[in-house]
Structure formats: C-alpha cells, structure tokens
Amino acid sequence: MPGHNSKLSARSLNQQPLADFKVGVDNVIFSVDTAQNRLLVLLVMRQQEPFINSWSLPGTLVRQGESLEDAAYRIMAEKIRVENLYLEQLYTFGGPLRDPREDSTSFGVRYLSVSYFALVRFEEAELIADKVAGIAWYSVKQVPQLAFDHNEILTYGHRRLKNKLEYSPVAFDVLPEMFTLNDLYQLYITVLGENFSDYSNFRARLLKLGFLSDTGIKVSRGAGRPASLYRFNAEAFAPFKDKPLVFI
Amino acid sequence: MPGHNSKLSARSLNQQPLADFKVGVDNVIFSVDTAQNRLLVLLVMRQQEPFINSWSLPGTLVRQGESLEDAAYRIMAEKIRVENLYLEQLYTFGGPLRDPREDSTSFGVRYLSVSYFALVRFEEAELIADKVAGIAWYSVKQVPQLAFDHNEILTYGHRRLKNKLEYSPVAFDVLPEMFTLNDLYQLYITVLGENFSDYSNFRARLLKLGFLSDTGIKVSRGAGRPASLYRFNAEAFAPFKDKPLVFI
DNA sequence: ACAAAAGTGTTTTTTATACACCCATGC
DNA sequence: GCATGGGTGTATAAAAAACACTTTTGT
Numbered sequence: 418m419p420g421h422n423s424k425l426s427a428r429s430l431n432q433q434p435l436a437d438f439k440v441g442v443d444n445v446i447f448s449v450d451t452a453q454n455r456l457l458v459l460l461v462m463r464q465q466e467p468f469i470n471s472w473s474l475p476g477t478l479v480r481q482g483e484s485l486e487d488a489a490y491r492i493m494a495e496k497i498r499v500e501n502l503y504l505e506q507l508y509t510f511g512g513p514l515r516d517p518r519e520d521s522t523s524f525g526v527r528y529l530s531v532s533y534f535a536l537v538r539f540e541e542a543e544l545i546a547d548k549v550a551g552i553a554w555y556s557v558k559q560v561p562q563l564a565f566d567h568n569e570i571l572t573y574g575h576r577r578l579k580n581k582l583e584y585s586p587v588a589f590d591v592l593p594e595m596f597t598l599n600d601l602y603q604l605y606i607t608v609l610g611e612n613f614s615d616y617s618n619f620r621a622r623l624l625k626l627g628f629l630s631d632t633g634i635k636v637s638r639g640a641g642r643p644a645s646l647y648r649f650n651a652e653a654f655a656p657f658k659d660k661p662l663v664f665i
Numbered sequence: 666m667p668g669h670n671s672k673l674s675a676r677s678l679n680q681q682p683l684a685d686f687k688v689g690v691d692n693v694i695f696s697v698d699t700a701q702n703r704l705l706v707l708l709v710m711r712q713q714e715p716f717i718n719s720w721s722l723p724g725t726l727v728r729q730g731e732s733l734e735d736a737a738y739r740i741m742a743e744k745i746r747v748e749n750l751y752l753e754q755l756y757t758f759g760g761p762l763r764d765p766r767e768d769s770t771s772f773g774v775r776y777l778s779v780s781y782f783a784l785v786r787f788e789e790a791e792l793i794a795d796k797v798a799g800i801a802w803y804s805v806k807q808v809p810q811l812a813f814d815h816n817e818i819l820t821y822g823h824r825r826l827k828n829k830l831e832y833s834p835v836a837f838d839v840l841p842e843m844f845t846l847n848d849l850y851q852l853y854i855t856v857l858g859e860n861f862s863d864y865s866n867f868r869a870r871l872l873k874l875g876f877l878s879d880t881g882i883k884v885s886r887g888a889g890r891p892a893s894l895y896r897f898n899a900e901a902f903a904p905f906k907d908k909p910l911v912f913i
Numbered sequence: 914a915c916a917a918a919a920g921t922g923t924t925t926t927t928t929a930t931a932c933a934c935c936c937a938t939g940c
Numbered sequence: 941g942c943a944t945g946g947g948t949g950t951a952t953a954a955a956a957a958a959c960a961c962t963t964t965t966g967t
Contacts, residue, residue: 483684
C-alpha cells in the first residue's frame with residue numbers, strides 16, 4: 418500500500434540470488450446496478466488449488482509475449498461480454514508469501530499480482546459462465562472472504578473508484594449513450610454514498626460545465642414529469658482534460 | 666499508462682506457456698534544491714549492459730525473500746544517505762520487449778519494472794558514490810535520454826509528485842524540521858510552476874488550516890524583515906487525513 | 914533613508930450549500 | 941386533484957483571487 422513509512426534497511430543480502438516470478442493479473446471489475454442502487458464487483462469461484470472453492474477476483478497468469486494490459490483485457494474477454502469499459506492499472510502486490518504456492522515444491526518462485534481496475538456497464542454486461550464455473554456480481558457491501566489478499570485489493574480498488582468518480586468522467590463510460598441527469602446522480606450516490614451533494618446543486622454544477630448536451634428527447638419513468646435525456650459531449654469536455662475538475 | 670483504451674482481444678493464445686519474469690524496481694527519487702529553485706531527480710550511470718554508459722533511474726532486481734518495497738528501500742540505502750523520506754509505489758511497466766535482454770540468449774524471460782516514487786530532503790541527502798559509479802542530481806528540466814523506458818517513468822513520477830503536493834502534506838517530509846513560510850512557498854513554486862497562487866493568499870490559507878505552529882524563532886536571510894520559523898504539527902493535521910484537502 | 918523581505922488586511926469575484934418553489938405527468 | 945419525480949431560482953455563506961499596505965530588518 419502506498420504512503421507508509423518503513424525504515425531504510427540495508428541488510429547484507431547483497432549476494433542473495435534473484436527471485437524468479439510468475440506474474441498474475443487480477444481485475445477488480447465494478448459495475449453499478451442503477452435499478453437497485455448497488456455497487457457491484459465481479460467475483461469468480463476458484464476451481465483449482467490454492468484456495469479451491471473460494472471466491473476471488475478474476476485473474477490469470479501472464480503468458481509469453483503478452484503485456485500486462487493484454488492479460489487484463491484477456492480476463493475481461495473470458496469472463497464478460499461488454500461493449501464499453503474503463504480500465505486502468507491499480508497497484509502491484511508482491512510481497513513474498515502472499516501466495517501459498519511459494520511455500521511448496523517450486524522453491525524460489527514468487528507470485529506477484531498486478532491488479533487492474535475496471536468499470537463496466539451493468540445492463541450490457543453479459544457474464545460468461547464456462548461449464549462448471551461460478552461467476553457472479555456481488556454487492557461490495559457483502560463480499561465474502563476472498564482468496565489470497567483479494568479483499569485488500571478490492572478495498573484499494575474501491576477507494577480508487579471513488580476518487581476517479583470525483584475528478585474524471587469515468588461515469589460516462591458506464592452510463593448508456595443517453596441518460597437522464599437523475600441516472601447520473603444515482604450513480605454518484607451509489608458509489609460515493611448519500612451525503613455528497615444535493616440533487617439540484619449537482620445538476621446546476623454539471624450543466625454549467627457545458628459538456629452535457631440535452632438531446633431534447635424525453636423519457637417517462639412511471640409517475641412524475643418526464644426527464645430529458647442527455648449525452649456526454651467529448652469535444653466539449655476536452656478543455657477540462659487533466660484539469661482538477663471536481664464533480665462532487 | 667492508465668486511462669487508455671485498447672480493444673478487448675481474446676486471441677487464442679490460450680495454450681501459450683506462462684512467461685517467466687525477473688522483477689526490477691526502479692525509483693524516481695525527487696528532491697528540491699530550494700536555494701536554486703530547482704526540482705531534481707537522481708540519476709545513475711549504468712555500468713553494465715544493456716544500456717551501458719547511459720543515465721538511468723536507480724534500480725535493482727528483486728531478490729529471493731525480498732518484498733517489492735524492501736527492494737525500493739534497498740536502492741535508496743545503496744545510493745543515498747537520508748533521514749527523512751517519502752516513498753510510495755508508482756506504476757508497473759511490463760510490456761514484452763521493454764528490456765532488450767528479453768531478445769537475447771535467455772529466451773522467454775521477461776523483465777518487469779515496478780516503479781517507486783520518492784521524495785527526499787536535498788540538504789541532508791548524501792549521495793553514495795561507489796568506486797567508479799556516476800550518480801548525480803539532474804534538474805528535471807534537463808534530463809538526458811535515459812535507459813529503457815525510464816524517461817516515461819520519470820514523466821509519470823513527475824505528474825504524481827505534482828498531484829501529491831496539492832492534496833497531501835508530503836512537503837513537510839522534505840522540508841527541515843523548522844522552516845519559514847517562504848521556504849514552503851518556494852518548494853510549491855518549484856514543483857508546481859509559477860502560477861498557482863499568490864504568496865499572501867497561500868500563506869493565509871495555510872495558517873488558517875491550523876497545523877503549522879509558529880515557533881517564535883526568527884531567522885534573517887540577508888536583507889528584509891526576519892521570518893518566523895514554523896513547524897508542522899502532525900496531531901493538528903490528523904483531522905485532515907484522507908480528506909480532500911487542497912493546498913494550492 | 915531606502916530597498917528588500919515578511920506579514921496583514923481589504924475588496925471583488927466565484928463557488929458551495931441550503932432550500933423554496935414551479936412544471937409536467939400518471940393515477 | 942394530488943402525489944411523484946423533473947427542473948429552476950434565490951438567498952446566504954464560504955472560499956478563491958487580486959492587490960494594497962504595513963512592519964522590520966540590512967546597508
């Protein structure tokens with residue numbers, strides 16, 4: 418984890434042999450079920466040792482000729498069919514003994530996990546259940562004990578998601594092409610919690626920024642006045658790139 | 666790098682063998698020369714292939730039994746003697762062919778670099794020049810072509826430093842125990858550039874936050890009114906932890 | 914006395930926050 | 941007609957930005 422303070426230590430392991438690594442990629446894949454206002458994370462049931470029959474983040478070991486990012490996309494492609502997604506690298510967990518396989522026969526081999534963080538559109542995401550495999554969306558509030566240090570990775574990913582939402586337009590990667598301002602607001606509430614902003618202020622702030630265009634199309638969801646559908650305008654957003662834009 | 670968009674690709678390298686990795690740790694070590702208002706980065710001259718006689722970020726390969734972070738601290742200890750520092754993980758670069766050694770004899774072995782970001786106190790940092798080794802502080806504005814993808818890593822580290830400075834108290838890890846408000850201001854200017862805030866506003870904002878205590882001690886630097894020395898008060902800062910505190 | 918650096922205060926503009934209220938629809 | 945969600949506006953408070961001014965030193 419970033420931000421801690423160990424002491425400088427120059428023990429004389431100067432002539433220690435180099436470690437050999439297998440490198441795994443684990444994805445923290447989030448989606449938001451706007452209908453039920455739940456933030457979800459994708460978990461898979463492990464089908465081999467170690468941690469057989471434990472839930473875990475979907476992951477894979479990196480193959481020859483494959484980049485880390487390729488591996489992250491491969492996991493996605495194997496578990497889920499999705500059109501739109503946001504993906505970025507999260508953190509690298511690599512202490513010795515984080516994987517029990519390091520203990521056993523294959524002496525000296527270390528397992529390192531490069532984690533990626535993804536956000537997908539819940540409605541369009543289609544899970545791929547290969548034969549016997551368990552795969553499911555879990556509410557982040559109800560994740561069970563996971564394999565390896567995956568609970569820790571998930572916590573870290575959740576923190577990143579909250580930050581991302583505040584200062585970057587990831588939300589639009591995960592909303593439908595056209596959405597109501599309330600859809601957007603619900604997404605923020607679901608991820609960030611109730612107390613971040615009043616709806617009308619949220620609305621005013623976002624519209625003033627000028628990168629949401631009103632399509633004029635109205636949708637009615639049950640009772641109440643029909644809402645306008647808006648569209649994210651990438652060109653209008655361009656000037657805000659890399660600026661400390663604040664959404665909340 | 667985070668934030669890009671490749672396409673999902675599920676090529677059938679399903680039966681490809683796993684890659685074997687050596688894992689390197691490379692540190693982007695910054696310091697600020699407040700006397701000359703320069704942001705510096707520590708570079709070392711490589712003494713072996715590949716890229717012999719090129720400048721590079723100080724790095725090492727991870728040894729058996731050593732965690733990533735241990736390796737990062739080991740690099741620090743080998744290159745520099747320093748009391749106070751801030752260190753956190755930056756990013757993991759791991760595409761195939763980023764290291765030319767992957768081409769040659771040792772077929773199949775990949776080199777992956779986990780980069781760390783460090784900030785040290787320039788005045789107290791003592792460089793360790795082992796025998797023939799070149800080691801030097803470079804102004805980030807004048808770094809030469811570096812080995813591997815180290816220029817890219819440096820750019821990424823610089824961006825992180827700027828962000829960190831804006832919303833976290835890293836500056837105090839790198840200033841002397843007692844400092845004038847102008848010292849602090851110069852540090853911000855040096856890292857962030859000229860146009861972020863006027864001195865008196867910067868001053869007022871920071872003092873209002875209440876975690877800088879005036880020691881009463883005055884120092885005179887040439888002409889002009891003597892300045893008060895301030896001290897960072899960690900207890901008074903505690904309530905701001907994890908809050909979206911903004912310094913700039 | 915005067916320049917230089919430190920430190921204080923004031924004015925203006927912008928942004929955040931908390932609401933009150935009007936609008937259009939389903940039932 | 942009234943409950944429901946959509947949408948607009950206003951009044952107050954707080955923060956950011958610009959800049960004028962005072963204080964204390966060295967020379």
